[in-house]
Amino acid sequence: MLITLRSLTFLVLLLFLGTCAGNEASEDGSHHHEAAPAANATAGKSKSPxxxxxxxxxxxxxxxxxxxxxxxxxxxxxxxxxxxxxxxxxxxxxxxxxxxxxxxxxxxxxxxxxxxxxxxxxxxxxxxxxxxxxxxxxxxxxxxxxxxxxxxxxxxxxxxxxxxxxxxxxxxxxxxxxxxxxxxxxxxxxxxxxxxx
Structure with missing residues (x-):
């Protein structure tokens, strides 16, 4: 039972961290999405503007x-x-x-x-x-x-x-x-x- 309780605790901790990381990625993704046009404009800057x-x-x-x-x-x-x-x-x-x-x-x-x-x-x-x-x-x-x-x-x-x-x-x-x-x-x-x- 002790191993099962440890496994269960570990699994809950992994799920919790995965959910937090998913939210950060989502927030991070929207932030990068907003910044993407400026980054793309610089990266794709024309040699003949x-x-x-x-x-x-x-x-x-x-x-x-x-x-x-x-x-x-x-x-x-x-x-x-x-x-x-x-x-x-x-x-x-x-x-x-x-x-x-x-x-x-x-x-x-x-x-x-x-x-x-x-x-x-x-x-x-x-x-x-x-x-x-x-x-x-x-x-x-x-x-x-x-x-x-x-x-x-x-x-x-x-x-x-x-x-x-x-x-x-x-x-x-x-x-x-x-x-x-x-x-x-x-x-x-x-x-x-x-x-x-």
Missing amino acids: HTTAMGNIGNAHVHIEYSSPSVRGRTIWGGLVAYDQVWSTGAHNATAVTFSEPVRVGDTDIAAGTYGFFTIPGREEWIIILNENYDQHLADDYDQSLDLIRVTVQPEKLPEPVESLTYAVEPSADGAGGAITVAWDSLKVALPVSATE
Whole structure:
């Protein structure tokens, strides 16, 4: 009887501890469940994070949404980014530029709206493109017939390399004009933009 009483006591103790451990695991599990999105967001952090740039040119608010890849020791120009081919000028989805008011690029008036921003990088000059289709993966669905404008620009050699692709809206001193700039690795290009009258 003594062995049976010990066995019974041991069994009750095991059940009690098992129940307590189960409650702790349940509480712990719900705590980790709540924290999981933050942990997963960090663990799955994109190497080309989605980011934005914005500013004003004249009365127009310019908003740019893009994914920003990094150099990470790679050859960018003529390597990761091919020369003489349409590039989404970012990673993942095409870069989208939104103008809150009409603007002028060169001699072309561009209506308020959202447009795809593409480039064709060259060794000596680049072509910057605003296209009607901004909702696409990279340049997979790029259609030249939807181009609103193509502007040829000279790339500027940067004194210091830029690790992550960076867009900026740079207003001119008088505020009536400015540029959308793209800098990455050793180069920077600018699309001149002005307010409409």
